[in-house]
Amino acid sequence: MTSSGNGSTPASGSDVTTTGSAEDGGPEPTDDGELIPEDATEIREGLIEWYREDHREFPWRETDDAYEILVSEVMSQQTQLDRVVPAWEDFLETWPTVEDLSKADQSDVVAFWSDHSLGYNNRAKYLSEAARQVVSEYDGEFPEEPAELQELMGVGPYTANAVASFAFNAGDAVVDTNVKRVLHRAFGVRDDEDAFETAARTLMPEGESRVWNNAIMELGAVACGTTPRCEEAGCPWRGRCRAYETGDFTAPDVPTQPSFEGSRRQFRGRIVRTLGEYDALAFDDLGHRIRVDYSPEGEHGREWLRGLLEDLAADGLVRMDESRDPPVARLRE
Structure with missing residues (x-):
């Protein structure tokens, strides 16, 4: 997998397009990913092998500590990952365990968040309060199921599922912007939350949420970005991808992050x-x-x-x- 390149080469040999739609002649998206075969074993194995052979290195991918993963997930919300890495390392050096964070002065945590330009400071407040919950209500041990993780302050469905997946291998299929883009392009899943959830659940191999969710998000970030890089990134789904076959790389709209300067x-x-x-x-x-x-x-x-x-x-x-x-x-x- 490479980290550079300016585009992809569709199988048809036509130029990559990112603006087509069913209205102007592009293929109609299906309801819930009808292009996913009933036996998706080959698709699953291809993606997992691709991910294991080469992927971006992030320190939180080397741990199954729920506290460390929660910190990374909260920090990564609308913050570029290359900025998250040093902040994550500094944070864990300052408060190495959930017990340490639970005892911290909340104003110190907020000041850290602000100093590292990690976005909305209320995330630091919620993270601090979640640590206190884990210590006071769960004896310092994180709950393992997504539904129970959502009881923690500031932990929504996506973050709960990510922690359950990456810490305990007990999550459901993660559906973020990258995953939606992959599902829409590869299998024609319509731009609808329920449709994305259904297709993602259909694809994920049972009991492998940790590696699967990492792999499909990596595919969306590295190979199937706004400008697709199918060939350069060696996308393992090229032979089955609706967009690669047709040259129509339309994807759901992605909201732009407002400028931070002067905001x-x-x-x-x-x-x-x-x-x-x-x-x-x-x-x-x-x-x-x-x-x-x-x-x-x-x-x-x-x-x-x-x-x-x-x-x-x-x-x-x-x-x-x-x-x-x-x-x-x-x-x-």
């Missing part, structure tokens, strides 16, 4: 980092520290800052005291 997320992070350095700050003092063009009565002034603080307060990260003159803000303990 509310960026300034929320700056607020958390700044308040981490002070016991409390008056609104205007805080505003001038997070934005050079802060002007109390201007577009980026007190009302703009108040909106950010209210968001953070709703997430349980910041406390505002408006009974004081001037009003002040501080991190919530």
